[in-house]
Amino acid sequence: TQAFVARAQAHESLGSFLHLDADNALAQARAADERRAAGQAHALTGVPIAHKDVFVTADAPTTAGSKMLAGYRSPFDATVVARLGRGADGVTGAGMVSLGKLNCDEFAMGSANENSAYGPARNPWDTTRVPGGSSGGSAAAVAARLLPAATGTDTGGSIRQPASFSGVTGIKPTYGVCSRYGMIAFASSLDQAGPLARSAEDCALLLSAMSGFDPRDATSAERPPQDFHAQMRAPRAGATAAQPLKGLRVGLPKEFFPQALAADVEGTVRAALAELEKLGATLVDVSLPRTELSIPVYYIIAPAEASSNLSRFDGVKFGHRADKYSDLLDMYKKSRAEGFGPEVQRRIMIGTYVLSHGYYDAYYLQAQKLRRMIADDFQASFRECDVIAGPVAPSVAWQLGEQGNDPVAAYLADIFTLPASLAGLPGMSVPAGLGAGGMPVGLQLIGNYFAEGTLLHAAHAFQ
Numbered sequence: 001t002q003a004f005v006a007r008a009q010a011h012e013s014l015g016s017f018l019h020l021d022a023d024n025a026l027a028q029a030r031a032a033d034e035r036r037a038a039g040q041a042h043a044l045t046g047v048p049i050a051h052k053d054v055f056v057t058a059d060a061p062t063t064a065g066s067k068m069l070a071g072y073r074s075p076f077d078a079t080v081v082a083r084l085g086r087g088a089d090g091v092t093g094a095g096m097v098s099l100g101k102l103n104c105d106e107f108a109m110g111s112a113n114e115n116s117a118y119g120p121a122r123n124p125w126d127t128t129r130v131p132g133g134s135s136g137g138s139a140a141a142v143a144a145r146l147l148p149a150a151t152g153t154d155t156g157g158s159i160r161q162p163a164s165f166s167g168v169t170g171i172k173p174t175y176g177v178c179s180r181y182g183m184i185a186f187a188s189s190l191d192q193a194g195p196l197a198r199s200a201e202d203c204a205l206l207l208s209a210m211s212g213f214d215p216r217d218a219t220s221a222e223r224p225p226q227d228f229h230a231q232m233r234a235p236r237a238g239a240t241a242a243q244p245l246k247g248l249r250v251g252l253p254k255e256f257f258p259q260a261l262a263a264d265v266e267g268t269v270r271a272a273l274a275e276l277e278k279l280g281a282t283l284v285d286v287s288l289p290r291t292e293l294s295i296p297v298y299y300i301i302a303p304a305e306a307s308s309n310l311s312r313f314d315g316v317k318f319g320h321r322a323d324k325y326s327d328l329l330d331m332y333k334k335s336r337a338e339g340f341g342p343e344v345q346r347r348i349m350i351g352t353y354v355l356s357h358g359y360y361d362a363y364y365l366q367a368q369k370l371r372r373m374i375a376d377d378f379q380a381s382f383r384e385c386d387v388i389a390g391p392v393a394p395s396v397a398w399q400l401g402e403q404g405n406d407p408v409a410a411y412l413a414d415i416f417t418l419p420a421s422l423a424g425l426p427g428m429s430v431p432a433g434l435g436a437g438g439m440p441v442g443l444q445l446i447g448n449y450f451a452e453g454t455l456l457h458a459a460h461a462f463q
């Protein structure tokens with residue numbers, strides 16, 4: 001803990017931490033030592049971590065990267081935070097040591113961590129570039145070895161894309177595997193928590209500890225606790241030492257390799273696929289014909305849900321309140337105009353528009369129908385293959401400020417992560433090699449519902 005705290009302090013300029021509390025971390029580390037001495041340690045007890053600042057924490061402020069929540073303190077820990085830490089009862093958690101809170105795009109809206117009200121995080125591979133987003137602080141911290149692991153959240157790619165841009169491993173489990181209790185809501189039907197770490201093996205340990213049924217989240221999956229590490233290690237039937245992936249059918253959707261895909265990304269991903277073949281996997285062609293439509297579908301559904309979720313930040317129940325106002329409505333207007341950044345305001349307006357009377361059928365309802373069809377396309381593909389593979393993003397990490405004032409450019413770059421999010425499927429990003437400018441490129445693996453073990457197994461064999 002001391003070494004990681006010192007390293008995090010020495011690399012403050014990466015902008016990955018929003019809150020770092022050395023004293024609190026050392027106190028947790030001492031408790032972990034006692035637990036270990038008492039023979040009650042979990043594999044992760046005493047291992048440092050930090051949390052994306054959308055997870056509420058009782059012993060640290062939570063801002064969601066927004067001015068709206070500056071100075072906010074939650075009275076309780078998010079379920080994921082509690083399970084990785086002390087545990088809701090103070091004893092049964094994994095006993096990891098939290099160093100603090102990590103930078104992210106405001107309310108997790110973004111793909112570069114440039115929408116944080118507290119400044120950007122930087123990519124440790126090249127600090128003139130973005131680390132990806134919205135879990136940019138998490139990815140940058142793990143990539144720079146300021147932490148062995150971090151939590152993230154993924155609504156439309158926010159674990160997988162920063163993992164790809166920063167050369168770390170990240171997994172977004174099936175919707176419902178990790179509790180959303182205490183995770184500040186962006187788009188509730190899409191939001192999922194997951195780990196970012198150095199390897200699939202570390203992700204498996206973390207995911208086992210942070211997942212599981214939670215009665216406080218109405219969409220939590222009612223399944224017995226999973227040991228993803230055991231699933232990752234279990235040999236496939238018919239596999240050999242040289243061919244651990246023998247019999248695994250890897251589907252390549254042709255829509256994931258379009259003309260517009262950067263040549264360096266395509267080359268790196270194809271080399272990774274050849275590696276999977278060497279490990280015994282069989283590559284099969286599949287199709288996800290509505291891949292392109294996932295962009296308009298997501299950018300209707302996610303803002304619609306966001307506009308509803310963010311209505312709670314009204315200067316009364318939560319958040320920033322303007323100093324001067326004439327009446328209640330003026331107080332709401334001024335508080336929200338001052339507290340929310342431009343991207344969040346844009347999404348609230350889009351969401352309110354698509355949900356309004358007269359537009360609901362044309363936009364929101366159409367998007368919901370297409371969402372179902374996108375999920376059905378995956379099920380058709382999974383009749384031909386066990387996992388789907390492709391790129392995570394169409395390019396390597398871009399330069400800070402490069403996208404300027406063009407939000408649509410960032411939306412379009414979400415094309416390969418949005419389909420699995422809309423379908424609620426598990427997806428992960430595994431470092432595949434380096435592309436243009438020596439920047440990391442991730443291989444995306446998408447599995448069927450609750451097939452995290454299959455993804456982690458394939459990623460582990462590849463690593």
Ligand code: GLN
Pocket residue numbers: 108109110111133134153154155156157158159186302414
């Ligand atoms: N880039 C996407 C967006 O801006 C995804 C964000 C996320 O997964 N939280 O909405």
